[in-house]
Amino acid sequence: MENLKRLFENNRSIVAEVTQADPEYFARRAGKQEPHFLLIGCADSRVPIETLTGVAPGEMFVHRNIANQALSADINVLSVLQYAVEVLDVKHVMVCGHYQCGGVKAAMGDQSYGLVDYWLAGIRDTVRRHDFELQRIASSEERFKRVVELNVLRQVYNLSRTPVVQGAWSRGRRPLLHGLVYDIHDGLLKPLVLQVDGNDKARELLETPRASIGD
Ligand code: CO
Secondary structure (H helix, E strand, O other), rough: HHHHHHHHHHHHHHHHHHHHOEEEEEEEEOOOOOOOOOEEEOOOOOOHHHHHHHOOOOOEEEEEEEEOOOOOOOOHHHHHHHHHHOOOOEEEEEEEEEOOOHHHHHHHHOOOOHOOOHHHHHHHHHHHHHHHHHHOOHHHHHHHHHHHHHHHHHHHHHHHHHHHHHHHHOOOOOOEEEEEEOOOOOOOOEEEEEEOOOHHHHOOOOOOOOOOOOO
């Protein structure tokens, strides 16, 4: 109960602090939301992307699930995507993975975890598809990091294949797709692939080992 109480106390003191500096802060944001970003991230509690990127309420539309999946049969993420692209007209759709992702780790092992195994099946498939590359990474820690990155790239590719993104691109519209990884050791976001704006670039996603930052 102490922890829960702390949430309400923090909430009141943060609101008091913010409104003292800017009395209209919340009132201004209560109207229409016009976010520039959709973030698809992992549910992991160590990944507070909104806090660490300094976005204000109304700037980032967010969907989070275990291991930041964008699965073609997941009505939840597809609905979020459709609303973000077709109604909110977000410019940037970002998939953000993170190192030390428990979901990715679970998918790399042989142990069964019950229901969540179904959710993680796509990552197992990614591991299998990239077996050649992964087997050549001697360090198990580096291999783990690489699977985190490959998982992000695959989810960006998955997004590119959705009817929502295909439809937008065919009309010459945004969004731009981006793949990022968050390093929980130092708090920094690293771009893996940026500005995927069409099918040619999307096709390269699963073949290019690493995209350059300035891309
Ligand atoms: Co995770």
